[in-house]
Amino acid sequence: MNKSMPTEELRRLAEEYLAERVRVQGEAGGPDVFGTARVIDCDGPTGSVLFSYETRPWMANVLGIVHGGIIATLLDSCMGLTCAVHIRGITPTVTMTVNYLRPLPLSGAVHVRTRLNHLGRTTAQAMAEIFFPGRPDDPLVTATGVYSTAAAK
Numbered sequence: 001m002n003k004s005m006p007t008e009e010l011r012r013l014a015e016e017y018l019a020e021r022v023r024v025q026g027e028a029g030g031p032d033v034f035g036t037a038r039v040i041d042c043d044g045p046t047g048s049v050l051f052s053y054e055t056r057p058w059m060a061n062v063l064g065i066v067h068g069g070i071i072a073t074l075l076d077s078c079m080g081l082t083c084a085v086h087i088r089g090i091t092p093t094v095t096m097t098v099n100y101l102r103p104l105p106l107s108g109a110v111h112v113r114t115r116l117n118h119l120g121r122t123t124a125q126a127m128a129e130i131f132f133p134g135r136p137d138d139p140l141v142t143a144t145g146v147y148s149t150a151a152a153k
Contacts, residue, residue, distance in 0.1 A: 005086070007044035013085040014039045014049050021081065037078075040111070047116030049082050052133070055106050066104040071130070072096070074112065075143040079126040082114040083147040091124060091147035098143045109133055110140070122150050 005013075018039060036054035053074065061067040076096055083091040104110065110130050118125040124147045129139040 004045045004047060007042050010044045010047070010049065010085060011039060011042040013088070014042060014081065017081050017085055018051075021077070037074075037112075047082065047086060047119075049078070049085075049114050051078055051112040051114070053110050053112055055104060055108055055110065057106050060106055063103070064106065066106060068098070068100060071100070071104055071141055072098050072143075075128045075130070075141065076145060078112045078114050079128050079143065079145045080147055082116055082126050083119075083124040083149070086116055086119055086124065087149050089149075090151050091149060092151055094123060094146040094148050096143060096145040098141065100141055102140045104130065104140050111136070117144075120149070123147065124149050 018037060022037075036056070038052045039049060040052045041050035042048065055066050059066045059070045075098060076093055079096075080091050080093060109132075111133055112128060112130050113136065114126055114128045116124060116126050126145050126147065128143045128145075130141040131137075131139045
């Protein structure tokens with residue numbers, strides 16, 4: 001990564017951006033994807049943000065676990081938010097890859113860790129992983145994404 005910020009600033013911006021997304025989502029009347037998300041830790045030098053998240057029964061697929069599309073939306077939104085706070089603007093998704101390693105249960109707490117890997121002139125690259133609290137080395141889902149930074153200029 002070629003741009004870092006103080007941890008306190010990263011946390012403040014991440015909380016502000018998250019609150020704004022919750023507000024906009026609520027006004028739009030869509031599913032409450034971000035309603036349970038909280039920023040619980042940040043590391044400015046690495047560009048990492050750790051979110052806490054509660055899954056809900058409405059997120060179920062026919063197997064009774066969190067639907068893959070909901071998981072992808074959560075990961076994409078968290079990675080996009082992490083990129084957005086570094087450029088202080090919107091970062092539309094260019095491409096994203098999701099690896100579903102194990103099922104994500106309903107009605108449970110999970111953590112989503114994101115990290116900005118690269119911040120360039122026209123794109124940013126991020127990674128994310130979902131894991132149970134206290135088990136950061138045992139991911140359930142991983143993802144990488146490329147986000148456009150051109151729209152913010």
